[in-house]
Amino acid sequence: MAGLIKAVSGTRDLLPPDTETWNFVEATVRDLFRLYNFHEIRTPVIEDLQLFRRSVGEETDIVSKEMFAWEDRARAASEKAQWLALRPENTAGVVRAYIQHNFHERPGLQRFYYIGPQFRRERQQKGRYRQFYQIGAEVIGTTAAGSESPAVDAEILEMLAALLDKLGLTGWTLELNSVGCSNDRPKFHEALRSALKDVVQNMCVDCQRRAETNPLRVLDCKVPEDQPIIESLPRLSDYLDENCRTHFDEVQKILSAVGIPFVLNYRLVRGLDYYTRTAFEFTHGALGAQNAILGGGRYDGLSEALGGPAAPGIGFAIGEDRLVMALQEHSKLAQRAVDIYIAPLGAGMNVETARLASELRRKNLIVSVGDETFRLKKSLETASKAGARFALIVGENEVQSGQFALKNLATGEQVAATRDQIEGKVR
RNA sequence: GUGGGUAUAGUUCAGUGGCAGAACGCCAGACUGUGGCUCUGGAUGUCGUGGGUUCGACCCCCACUACCCACCCCA
Numbered sequence: 001m002a003g004l005i006k007a008v009s010g011t012r013d014l015l016p017p018d019t020e021t022w023n024f025v026e027a028t029v030r031d032l033f034r035l036y037n038f039h040e041i042r043t044p045v046i047e048d049l050q051l052f053r054r055s056v057g058e059e060t061d062i063v064s065k066e067m068f069a070w071e072d073r074a075r076a077a078s079e080k081a082q083w084l085a086l087r088p089e090n091t092a093g094v095v096r097a098y099i100q101h102n103f104h105e106r107p108g109l110q111r112f113y114y115i116g117p118q119f120r121r122e123r124q125q126k127g128r129y130r131q132f133y134q135i136g137a138e139v140i141g142t143t144a145a146g147s148e149s150p151a152v153d154a155e156i157l158e159m160l161a162a163l164l165d166k167l168g169l170t171g172w173t174l175e176l177n178s179v180g181c182s183n184d185r186p187k188f189h190e191a192l193r194s195a196l197k198d199v200v201q202n203m204c205v206d207c208q209r210r211a212e213t214n215p216l217r218v219l220d221c222k223v224p225e226d227q228p229i230i231e232s233l234p235r236l237s238d239y240l241d242e243n244c245r246t247h248f249d250e251v252q253k254i255l256s257a258v259g260i261p262f263v264l265n266y267r268l269v270r271g272l273d274y275y276t277r278t279a280f281e282f283t284h285g286a287l288g289a290q291n292a293i294l295g296g297g298r299y300d301g302l303s304e305a306l307g308g309p310a311a312p313g314i315g316f317a318i319g320e321d322r323l324v325m326a327l328q329e330h331s332k333l334a335q336r337a338v339d340i341y342i343a344p345l346g347a348g349m350n351v352e353t354a355r356l357a358s359e360l361r362r363k364n365l366i367v368s369v370g371d372e373t374f375r376l377k378k379s380l381e382t383a384s385k386a387g388a389r390f391a392l393i394v395g396e397n398e399v400q401s402g403q404f405a406l407k408n409l410a411t412g413e414q415v416a417a418t419r420d421q422i423e424g425k426v427r
Numbered sequence: 428g429u430g431g432g433u434a435u436a437g438u439u440c441a442g443u444g445g446c447a448g449a450a451c452g453c454c455a456g457a458c459u460g461u462g463g464c465u466c467u468g469g470a471u472g473u474c475g476u477g478g479g480u481u482c483g484a485c486c487c488c489c490a491c492u493a494c495c496c497a498c499c500c501c502a
Contacts, residue, residue, distance in 0.1 A: 061500050125496060134502060271501055292502060319502030345460065380462035395460065409462070
């Protein structure tokens with residue numbers, strides 16, 4: 001079709017019946033996260049570009065290449081120009097809000113969750129869009145409130161496992177690593193850099209680039225020829241300081257105790273600069289190249305990096321698009337059907353139909369109303385196609401006698417029912 | 428940002444340098460108050476957009492755009 005306006009590249013419409021799955025996921029998330037005492041937070045889609053430079057990291061691809069950013073022209077000429085950006089992720093916004101609203105003055109740990117669109121200017125493919133949706137949660141607080149406790153890490157991971165189970169998703173894998181803290185990361189970086197110096201010329205071109213820009217990423221390389229070299233590189237686990245090591249051990253101990261299966265992946269790294277210590281990823285085979293359903297980890301220095309108080313935290317982001325995709329391929333979702341299709345038979349039946357529909361809906365039945373100009377045959381056909389369980393025939397005879405014809409569309413059985421009996425007969 | 432593939436009916440897809448096709452879906456009738464099955468009939472469309480070659484292009488060539496897959500990156 002020429003000349004028609006379509007959804008812009010990399011964006012898409014979420015349509016019925018898929019939106020049923022989206023709602024199911026989100027409803028499940030809200031119910032479950034509430035059990036863990038998380039509360040929803042909604043931050044703006046637009047933020048100051050500086051926020052992402054300082055948190056996600058200036059050198060990351062996300063910030064350096066993939067941001068939708070522009071100069072704000074609405075400000076007075078006397079003011080300094082401000083650059084705005086569509087958020088590429090939501091943790092930075094949540095931590096900004098935590099700082100801005102002085103949440104560290106509130107008692108205990110803050111537990112937030114969010115559901116919303118994120119934006120990255122990438123070339124799309126399966127499971128990757130320029131506007132995509134993330135469901136995330138963050139636990140932030142002062143150390144005194146227990147924010148650094150490995151119990152928090154384990155609780156979050158257990159919550160995620162519970163979520164995926166509740167959604168009916170099978171076949172996921174939890175990969176776990178510790179990427180160290182500000183104490184031991186520089187030492188490891190140095191060791192990695194010097195080890196790379198000798199071997200990097202034998203590695204793929206991407207790794208040669210990464211060795212310069214982001215050495216940790218070399219560990220993530222998937223080129224087969226590079227694997228023996230990567231095996232020989234220093235491992236982060238050998239450079240963890242005492243605190244980080246016991247912290248990570250404790251996380252694993254709790255996970256095992258609550259029966260959450262995981263695999264250690266010493267090569268697992270995170271793409272955002274703010275991550276520290278516990279890092280994790282849930283993957284699923286149904287997703288093709290974009291096999292990470294969710295990722296997360298600790299970010300103990302993020303608040304300070306944004307000019308806030310010391311407030312260690314941990315969080316994750318679920319790729320909702322990917323989760324929905326995996327669910328649709330790996331679980332049967334039961335969808336609630338239309339309970340009653342009301343077939344008004346002939347002119348003048350709209351009033352009675354509207355009255356019945358209103359009554360039945362107040363009794364929490366899903367009711368779809370037909371057109372009085374339809375012949376009965378067409379009404380029943382329409383009812384069947386709508387997936388309705390019952391058809392309620394509203395004609396002159398029925399209105400006269402007060403006995404409505406209620407037809408079970410699956411069995412073909414038809415009974416007469418007074419308006420008060422209808423609900424009981426369809427339940 | 429890079430590479431490969433695809434673009435024809437509502438959908439999934441065939442197709443040939445010379446009349447635009449199938450299946451499913453949709454609409455109607457057979458059946459005027461009883462659906463699903465069946466039968467009969469019907470409507471589909473600038474063959475992605477723009478240009479070129481040709482007597483003639485849906486088909487060949489070029490460009491563009493979109494989508495899909497992969498790289499990269501990440502959720």
